[in-house]
Amino acid sequence: MKKTTKSYLFPNVPNEGISDNPTLLRITIAPAHTKVDFGYSTFNSVYSNGGWIQISPETYMQAMNGTRKYKLLNAEGISFSPNKHYFESLRDWQFYSLYFEAIPAEDGIYEIIEPEFMGDKEEIMAARQVSGENFDFFHIQLEIQKAIQIKEN
Amino acid sequence: MPVTKNPYLRYKAIDSRLRNRQKPLPTLIDLIQACEKETDYEPALDTVVKDIKNMRISFNAPIEFNRSKMAYEYTDDTYRFDGVGLMEQDINSIKNAIELIQSIGSSRVSGQFEHAMEKVLTAYREKFPQGNFKRQFIQTDAAKDFRGFQHFDLFFRAIKDRIPVSIVHYSYSKHKFTSRIIHPMLLKEFDNRWYIVAFSEEHNEIRTFGFDRIHDPVFVQGDFRGELGPDAVSYFQNIYGIYPIENQDIQNILIDISPQELAYFRSYPIHESQQFVMVHNSGRARIKLNLIPSFELVRLLRSFGKTIRIVEPEWLRHEVNENFKR
Numbered sequence A: 001m002k003k004t005t006k007s008y009l010f011p012n013v014p015n016e017g018i019s020d021n022p023t024l025l026r027i028t029i030a031p032a033h034t035k036v037d038f039g040y041s042t043f044n045s046v047y048s049n050g051g052w053i054q055i056s057p058e059t060y061m062q063a064m065n066g067t068r069k070y071k072l073l074n075a076e077g078i079s080f081s082p083n084k085h086y087f088e089s090l091r092d093w094q095f096y097s098l099y100f101e102a103i104p105a106e107d108g109i110y111e112i113i114e115p116e117f118m119g120d121k122e123e124i125m126a127a128r129q130v131s132g133e134n135f136d137f138f139h140i141q142l143e144i145q146k147a148i149q150i151k152e153n
Numbered sequence B: 001m002p003v004t005k006n007p008y009l010r011y012k013a014i015d016s017r018l019r020n021r022q023k024p025l026p027t028l029i030d031l032i033q034a035c036e037k038e039t040d041y042e043p044a045l046d047t048v049v050k051d052i053k054n055m056r057i058s059f060n061a062p063i064e065f066n067r068s069k070m071a072y073e074y075t076d077d078t079y080r081f082d083g084v085g086l087m088e089q090d091i092n093s094i095k096n097a098i099e100l101i102q103s104i105g106s107s108r109v110s111g112q113f114e115h116a117m118e119k120v121l122t123a124y125r126e127k128f129p130q131g132n133f134k135r136q137f138i139q140t141d142a143a144k145d146f147r148g149f150q151h152f153d154l155f156f157r158a159i160k161d162r163i164p165v166s167i168v169h170y171s172y173s174k175h176k177f178t179s180r181i182i183h184p185m186l187l188k189e190f191d192n193r194w195y196i197v198a199f200s201e202e203h204n205e206i207r208t209f210g211f212d213r214i215h216d217p218v219f220v221q222g223d224f225r226g227e228l229g230p231d232a233v234s235y236f237q238n239i240y241g242i243y244p245i246e247n248q249d250i251q252n253i254l255i256d257i258s259p260q261e262l263a264y265f266r267s268y269p270i271h272e273s274q275q276f277v278m279v280h281n282s283g284r285a286r287i288k289l290n291l292i293p294s295f296e297l298v299r300l301l302r303s304f305g306k307t308i309r310i311v312e313p314e315w316l317r318h319e320v321n322e323n324f325k326r
Helices: A121-131 B007-019 B028-039 B045-058 B088-104 B111-127 B149-161 B230-237 B259-267 B295-303 B314-321
Strands: A008-010 A023-029 A034-041 A060-063 A069-076 A093-100 A108-113 A137-142 B063-066 B071-074 B165-171 B176-190 B193-200 B205-210 B214-219 B251-257 B275-279 B285-291 B308-312
Touching: A023 A137, A023 B165, A023 B176, A034 B165, A034 B176, A034 B214, A093 B165, A093 B214, B007 B028, B007 B045, B007 B071, B007 B111, B028 B045, B028 B071, B045 B063, B149 B165, B149 B176, B149 B193, B149 B214, B176 B205, B176 B230, B251 B259, B259 B275, B259 B285, B295 B314, B308 B314
Parallel strands: none
Antiparallel strands: A008 A023, A023 A034, A034 A093, A060 A069, A060 A108, A069 A093, A108 A137, B063 B071, B165 B176, B165 B214, B176 B193, B193 B205, B251 B285, B251 B308, B275 B285
16 A cells, blocks of 8 residues: 555545535545545525534545545534534535545545434434435545645645 | 734844844843833743744844853844835835835735735834824725635735646535636736636636635646636726626627716726717716626616616616516
8 A cells, every 4th residue: 555745636536425415525635644525505405594514523434345444533614423513594505624544545446434423313314314415425436647736835 | 913912023122132232142031121121021931032033034134042151142243134225215105105005904915915014014113103003094995804815825826836726616606516626817806805717627718716615725736727818818808897797798888877977987987998978968978888798797787776777788778677686
């Protein structure tokens, strides 16, 4: 496995999410972490005020054919459950990033899994059944040839 | 910035103390006392140590620590901390410009510029304490702290150094996020809002993105494709505002204006193409514009209500008169 000293950005990553909300926008493979950017829009939320979002601290990345789980290290723009980031309306949106342990800078197919939710599980499941929203992402295809090297400031 | 937190006042105090030939080789305690005298505030020991380090790095100050005497000194007597040779007329015009910038607010331009201006203003206040800093005599309507303005410095550098940028963009109309690679060409302010005009790889054409809709811009490697050609320059000369109305090329627009608006249109032409084609004795007038119609133009024309009437084109008359539904 290659340990990278440079940072690579995948601007548009083919993947199979259960819905397109949230949308997986970009992935950055850096020496110390892997950053995954998401966008969430309240446009079709089941809640009249747009509802809320959160992420389980147990969320992980894993190669589809591998066993190692790359742990979630940090999150920006979204609260760790049981806390929630609340929206104000059906015209709201949120950009957020999840930082996982560094994955190798080479071709691979990954999945991002949010395991059993912490707290408010029934509420989350009910909301997701109605809206069809789900966080898990599968078949995230990273092709190093399609990556762009990040220019350090 | 409160005077107690302004490092430049301390730098000046340290510089002045190091130059004092009556009391050479000041200790760290002497320098702290000199700063306290200048600012009426006793800085922490660590702060002054950092100040000395910053003076060495940022201002090339030849400050050395004399270990035998446990004191500081300049090793080069010719070094001038604020030495820039200017004529009196240069100083006067700079004074005027500084007071103007102080009035409009340097933060309107960028964080980096504000930081640089703080250095200049501190030196100026010290040199010309009679300057008009307390008296505000210009007020602008620049909005403060709006979303995305923090990207100004990054895009400025991207244009200057020709660096492509990866952005995440949120479309207000489509309620959708997208990831884009853009090649920034021009920073544009309109109606107190900032925009970046850039070649978008995904669209394969020049697009305009509002700062408020951009998230997490990142410099990336790659060939730069953001050269602003003559077509792009003339495009921006031919449009009022930012977002053109789809499928509408540059065209003539005739507008009848009522007498009460005549003075306004004379004083503040909407666009450089504006011409008066008729002015009646009563004050009624007709103007002609030649431009690319935009959403901002429609919004402006609507704001005049019944005091203006679009003569042609018909589609624009319909657009302006239609109720504002969105």
